Amino acid sequence: MGRASRKDDILQAALACFSEFGVDATTIEMIRDRSGASIGSLYHHFGNRERIIGALYLEGVGQYAAMLEAGLAQDMGAESCIKLFVTCYIDWVMANPDWARFVLHNRGRVEHSEMGDELREANRQQGRRIAELLRMHREAGALRDMPLELFNSVVIGPTHDFVRNWLAGRTRIELKDCRDLLAQIAWESVRA
Structure with a gap:
């Protein structure tokens, strides 16, 4: 390296x-x-300092996006795909807890900064890739039909909430011990 x-x-x-x-x-x-x-x-x-904040934020979310994309590059079924959204998120947070705290607390700041357009474009690109993948699984009958905006909240919402509590030290349960259960809950929430 x-x-x-x-x-x-x-x-x-x-x-x-x-x-x-x-x-x-x-x-x-x-x-x-x-x-x-x-x-x-x-x-x-x-x-300037604000651009350091923006660059650090974009690098962090970019690392997670790259990890997710590497997993999505494999040909996988709907269940594996949905579980991957959760497990990649948890794996990145466990490997980068300080960065995860930074990302969780600074999104609005970056969205409203001079780097907001760059963040929105990165989100659009990843969103298009995920939407296409989900569309294929939905058309194959594997996923329940729901708006994409709601889909993201249903799949990642419970995990995101638990991650916030874990990062803040408000839970005695280790994040790694919940990884598979949260992934299974996500799948059960959206499968057809």
Whole structure:
């Protein structure tokens, strides 16, 4: 595995600062000190602190999307597909709890920032891919017919709620212990 780029170093330093001090309390100087980058390098790669926040958010959701896409690239039936939505999400959160907390708490901030259009486009692209896959399974009679917006809430909603509680330390049950049960619940909720 190759060495991380300066840009990646800065993003990881930013995540560490945001996790330790909070997004609003973290300054560009704190990120510079943690990353070892010069102010010039920070501004060269990102331009300002808000763009660091946006880039970190997009990188996090991009990692999850890539993990999901790798699974969806396999030819799978409807049940495996639906369960994959849940298990990929849980696997990414367990591997990246600080990043997951950051993503959960900063979506609105990024949506309303200068990087909002980039986030919306990434979501549109992934949404189109998923909608096509679901359409094929629905036409094959494997999935119950419902609006796509509702479908996402039914499949991921219970998992998302439990993940938020787990990340906040409000549950004694480990996330990994709920992974298969949440995936099964998602499948049972949408199968025809």
